[in-house]
Amino acid sequence: MLNKGNKKVIGAWAFYDWANSVYPLVITTAVFPLFYGMITGGKDSMVAFFGTEWNNTVL
Incomplete structure (x- = not known):
């Protein structure tokens, strides 16, 4: 059982939450536009x- 108010556990969960939020943000703002631009970039x-x-025009 984890102790309530343990600063190490709180810090670990905060870092986990930050990392879990940043990953989808980077994928949707940096990777997807490049991917879709590459696919639809032709004439x-x-x-x-x-x-x-x-x-x-659908994509």
């Missing part, structure tokens, strides 16, 4: 995406 009006052809 074609249709884009092959996950095995299906989509109109470039």
Whole structure:
């Protein structure tokens, strides 16, 4: 059982919560725009995406 108010445990949970929040933030703001830009960056009006052809304006 963990002691209530233990500063080491509180710090560990705070760091875990920070890391768990930063990871999705980085993926959605840095990785996804590059990925979708790479896929839809061509001059074609249709884009092959996950095995299906989509109109470039949909993405």
